[in-house]
Amino acid sequence: RKEVEQDPGPFNVPEGATVAFNCTYSNSASQSFFWYRQDCRKEPKLLMSVYSSGNEDGRFTAQLNRASQYISLLIRDSKLSDSATYLCVVTRPSGNTPLVFGKGTRLSVIA
Amino acid sequence: NAGVTQTPKFQVLKTGQSMTLQCAQDMNHEYMSWYRQDPGMGLRLIHYSVGAGITDQGEVPNGYNVSRSTTEDFPLRLLSAAPSQTSVYFCASSYRTGGIYEQYFGPGTRLTVT
Secondary structure (H helix, E strand, O other): OOOEEEOOOOEEEEOOOOEEEEEEEOOOOOOOEEEEEEOOOOOEEEEEEEOOOOEEEOOEEEEEEOOOOEEEEEEOOOOHHHOEEEEEEEEOOOOOOOEEEOOOEEEEEEO | OOOEEEEOOEEEEOOOOOEEEEEEEOOOOOEEEEEEEEOOOEEEEEEEEEEOOEEEEOOOOOOEEEOOOOOOEOOEEEOOOOHHHOEEEEEEEEOOEOOEOOOEEOOOEEEEEO
């Protein structure tokens, strides 16, 4: 099983739709979780951290399920500007690669 | 603050040539790292540093060297370029507080090796 797995998509959704991405991770000892956003031909940028109790930032909601080892990102009222690739990022508890990046899920919001 | 800067933005090399990708940050971050991003492969860690004078290997270090003589700078050296090193290279930096890292990425260097 890969350390971090994401559905690559693409997810093509109309403006205003709600869309959700899941990400599974294999190391049950992982402590910290993040969603990054990467626009085409640009650098990744932190979208939000994922806390155990779940957290919300405007139209974005992140959830963590430790028992099933997955995190999710929900985007409500999708905008054209949400079109990007969303990277799931998990910390390793030890070793020389502290952050493990998923390959990303591509979202395309269509007018 | 300029954040994380990388030079050059684009580079074409011939097989066997060497070059240095530059990375600098002005946020006084202890942790700096180099990633490469290839289609379908995601971001892979090449080398990283937890402070000046300290470097370590990541997942894919072969063919690359790094040094960290100052907190601000973390150059990546390609020793003898190969076509397999054609990729987009990102430098990143972060604090290390409480075990939670927010990484700030530079704009990337697009390298083609012919």
